[in-house]
Amino acid sequence: MKPEEIKRSNGRPFPLLEFKSVKKVYGSYGAEVEALRGIDLSVYEGEFIAIMGPSGSGKSTFLNIVGFLDVPTEGKYLFMGVDTEGMSRKERALIRRHFIGFIFQGFNLLPRTSALENVEMPLIYRRVPKSERRKKALEALSLVGLSGWEDHTPVQLSGGQQQRVAIARALVTEPTLLLADEPTGNLDTTRSQEIMELLKFLNQERNLTIVMVTHEPDIASYASRHIHFRDGLVILDSITRGDLHAN
Numbered sequence: 001m002k003p004e005e006i007k008r009s010n011g012r013p014f015p016l017l018e019f020k021s022v023k024k025v026y027g028s029y030g031a032e033v034e035a036l037r038g039i040d041l042s043v044y045e046g047e048f049i050a051i052m053g054p055s056g057s058g059k060s061t062f063l064n065i066v067g068f069l070d071v072p073t074e075g076k077y078l079f080m081g082v083d084t085e086g087m088s089r090k091e092r093a094l095i096r097r098h099f100i101g102f103i104f105q106g107f108n109l110l111p112r113t114s115a116l117e118n119v120e121m122p123l124i125y126r127r128v129p130k131s132e133r134r135k136k137a138l139e140a141l142s143l144v145g146l147s148g149w150e151d152h153t154p155v156q157l158s159g160g161q162q163q164r165v166a167i168a169r170a171l172v173t174e175p176t177l178l179l180a181d182e183p184t185g186n187l188d189t190t191r192s193q194e195i196m197e198l199l200k201f202l203n204q205e206r207n208l209t210i211v212m213v214t215h216e217p218d219i220a221s222y223a224s225r226h227i228h229f230r231d232g233l234v235i236l237d238s239i240t241r242g243d244l245h246a247n
Contacts (some may be wrong), residue, residue, distance in 0.1 A: 015042045015081070016209055017066060022075035024061050024132060024232075035061040037232035038075070043211060045176075048203040051213045052129035053229035059213050060181070062229065067179050068092040069102055080176070097126060101170030101178045105185035107162045109154045109169075114143060116150040119169045126173065140168035144198060156230060160191030167198065178202070180212040184219055196222045 007150045024036040036058045043066075044047060051059045064070040065077060068084070071092075078094065081168070087095075096102075109118050119137040141150055144164040154162050163183065170178060180199065184192035202224050204209045216219050221240075230234035 003088035014045045015044050015078070016047075017080070018042045018076075018078040019062075019065075020076040022077060022171070023073045024065065024070070025073045036065075036072075037181075039232075039234060041234060041237070044210065046203070047206045047225055048165055048200070048210045049212065049225045049227060050223035050225045051211060051227050051229065052217075052220055054159040057229040058232040059229045060073070061215050061232075063179055063181060063211065066177075067102060068096050090211050097122070097178045098173070099205070101173065103163070103166055103180040103183045104171050105179065105182035105184070107154070107159075107166045109162055109165060111154050114151050114153055115146060115157070115165045115168075117170050118154075118165055122169060122173050134171050137168070138240065141165070143171065144168045158191070158192055159187050163187065163191070163195050164198070167195070168172065171202070176206055178210045180210060182213055184214070184216070192219065202228070 006027065019039045019041040022036055022039045026033045026035055026182075034208065039058075039062065040193065043219050051062065053059045061070065065072060068087075069085075071077075071087075082100075084095075105243050110121070116134070116137050119140050120133045123133040123136060138147075138150065141147060146164050146168065149157065149161065152161075154165070157165065163186075167183075178199075183199070184195050192194075196219060198208060198213070203210050211224075212219075212223060220226055226236070226239055226240065227234055
């Protein structure tokens with residue numbers, strides 16, 4: 001399957017991803033561990049979802065499968081209506097490259113590379129011409145409020161600014177889905193609030209679908225849907241009003 005075969009919806013509610021009885025087992029020969037024990041779950045376009053639960057609950061495994069970094073042991077994972085079973089590593093990598101942006105707790109920036117060059121990296125892998133890469137990277141940095149900081153390296157930036165660079169890097173390919181793994185875990189309260197306000201803006205104003213893993217209830221409160229994992233199962237799936245942080 002090629003990325004261009006995935007169809008986008010025409011403004012209608014659309015299950016961006018679907019888990020159907022998904023299980024994930026690690027280990028073998030009597031040492032098996034069930035990380036996911038049969039998950040049935042749909043995520044729709046435009047949602048902002050917080051995934052919560054204690055360590056070992058299955059939330060990171062869920063995120064890895066959603067992001068094509070891992071595959072189910074049993075069950076089906078449909079992405080934009082396409083069954084992903086049997087996809088090759090190359091096909092999964094193409095889906096990640098064309099449709100999914102990632103934000104990590106540790107920023108994962110190249111330390112000796114400027115903010116602009118860090119943001120350009122995903123476009124290099126897509127073989128986007130240099131002039132177009134620069135234009136798109138500048139636009140992404142502007143979107144996250146870092147115009148004027150393009151030539152600074154990570155060591156010259158605060159933690160909040162580094163995470164903004166990481167968000168710009170995730171956005172530069174114009175993804176359909178943004179996956180955030182503890183995006184404020186290394187930030188203080190003020191910087192965390194700034195990052196969450198930015199994610200809320202991207203969700204509400206750009207209609208970007210966001211799935212975020214967090215341990216922190218105050219960070220989860222920015223999301224409009226909360227999904228709690230425990231022992232490899234979904235134990236709570238709730239919709240909130242989404243106005244706790246209204247301007």
